[in-house]
Amino acid sequence: MTTWIAFFRGINVGGNNLLPMAKLRVDLEQLKLKNVRTYIQSGNVIFDSPIKTAATLAKKIAAQVETEHGFRPPVFVLKRDELQETIQSNPFPHAVADPKTLHVFFLGSQPAKPNLPAIEAAKKPTEQYELADRVFYLHAPDGIGRSKLAANVEKYLGVVATARNYRTIDKLLLMVT
Structure with missing residues (x-):
């Protein structure tokens, strides 16, 4: 399992593209993502997955949101090491x-x-x-x-x-x- 961080663009801003974090956690668990956690309402999600590529995860997550909520947000997915490198x-x-x-x-x-x-x-x-x-x-x-x-x-x-x-x-x- 790899730990991933997903950043959603343009959700819960100005009353548009509303996506409650509790519902998002359930949506992502339906994709078989594990240990799903969110941080604040702007679309920051941490999860574990055996899927090996960020692009595959981003597509699956965006498609799930579209299915469940009727809009397809851009999703940026990074490994823990990539986030750490960004900070360093x-x-x-x-x-x-x-x-x-x-x-x-x-x-x-x-x-x-x-x-x-x-x-x-x-x-x-x-x-x-x-x-x-x-x-x-x-x-x-x-x-x-x-x-x-x-x-x-x-x-x-x-x-x-x-x-x-x-x-x-x-x-x-x-x-x-």
Whole structure:
């Protein structure tokens, strides 16, 4: 059995794509996933599965949600080691002191042609970012809600993404350790 972490994009936001976590746990148990646990309402799930590929799990989970709830959210699935590597590779260790300012965007694929000039133009002087394979780190000390860069990451990178603040991913890592 492998321990996996799934991040759902765009659920329980603004009254759209409502997905109660208790029901999601039941839905995932119907897929024979084991030890299913959720963390907060934004779609963070930890589970064990003998399935060996993230892509297969993501497709099965998204299809189950569509069957049960009528919408198909993007689902990003990582192994515990991949989440740990994401945290260890944090290029902004100073931002950990204020974890709500540090965001990690998990990307659906590695961007083929990221629009780096647009990223630079949208970035506030106080913001810092780094793109590393399928992860985009953003330190936004003035807040993520006011960041034009954060609002346009998918457009600039050309891939689907979901973001979590550092506190959330750190908590998830503690839950799987």
